[in-house]
Amino acid sequence: MSAAAQGGSGLELLVIGGGGREHALAWTLARSPRVARVHVAPGNAGTAREPGLSNLPLTGHDELAAFCRQTGIAFVVVGPEAPLAAGIVDDFRAAGISVFGPDRAAAQLEASKDFAKSFMQRHGIPTAAHRTFTDAESAHAYVRERGAPIVVKADGLAAGKGVVVAESTADAHAAIDMMLTEGGMGSAGARVVIEDCLVGEEASFIALVDGEHVLALASSQDHKRLQDGDRGPNTGGMGAYSPAPVVTEALHQRILDQVIRPVVTGMQSDGLRYTGFLYAGLMIGPDGELNTLEFNCRMGDPETQPILMRLRSDLATVIEAALAGRLDTVSLDWDPRPAVGVVLASHGYPASPRTGDAIHGLPPDGNAITPDCHVFHAGTRADDGTVLTSGGRVLCVTALGTDVRAARANAYGAVGGITFDGRQFRTDIAHRALDRAPTNGDEP
């Protein structure tokens, strides 16, 4: 029973952000018996109706810091990348507030692809060969030299839309013109990274880092394309599941040794200190070759939803250990059952999402459909008792099951009852796990 339910005095925490990842983070933190309330800034219609959570309509660092001091917030968890890149951790630390996340300097690992690529090269972290350009002519010449397929990436933050995997040199040249000549990605595309195209299966690997030690979360895999069969445009993620059978125990160790720990020691030798969640987007080649596609300095969305659905440990206590630099003293306990999360997106997503559609069929109280199936909100807002869509990704219906097939059936069973005009979702989330022999969750 939570401290809130007991009516006792417990910790008050703050989660920054308002997406599905933040809903899942706050919901998980609120399950701690030591936590009285989790404030979510700004939150969404789902966090507003979640027991133990409260929305806080603030975004400015100074006003948030003032709230933390007045309320006695024990610690802050930052969900999305934008505030991290904008230095929210630096500002909170300067105000004496305990906050879990990388500072602005360390967050460049996600905020600049060029920084990330040079960092990986410098510290021997496996990744595709690349060059960085600000001049379109030199970029075109490099594409002529390397040929296709080839990948063109905007250097800066682009909400998952800054990467063009070009099947032909014509597509690569067009992407270069769009970013460098026409300014189609704004300042994020004023510099581009061009890298070799990798083949294989992608996996997400997320760990907590305390500056010194790392603690891996359960593995996961998301589905970036809009449509079934991995077709259509790239999105922020249309669904995810955990664990990802592609990440075997041996691969898990290699990822820690070759990718995650070198980030921590590399930061130290560059005079930086990485604390917070560290997300590596990986490509596992057909022969088991391991390469890093990208780093994110936060948890993944929607990977967080199925991962945290499986977490049995007290996340508040784990983050406290991280803030004390003592991640080496804790371990994580996982529900062995797999979890599958299916994203419901709005009409027109990802190009031009429509908002303001009424959502029907949500649970009347809170967001639990059953103890093993939860509706995490993202782009939603409450309007006079009705919940309306307010963004591209709207909900992530996440369920546990005895195996992947059952988890998927549970999630889709609940998806069927939740409707809104223009609703889009994939019907094949977790197909890669099903294509492999289901592991029944015997890997973390």
Ligand code: AMP
């Ligand atoms: P990123 O934001 O760098 O992870 O890129 C977004 C997506 O583009 C990845 O999830 C991959 O599907 C794809 N991608 C990125 N880099 C490469 C690469 N070097 N080779 C093949 N696909 C890539």
Ligand code: GLY
């Ligand atoms: N789902 C991919 C990400 O959060 O970056």
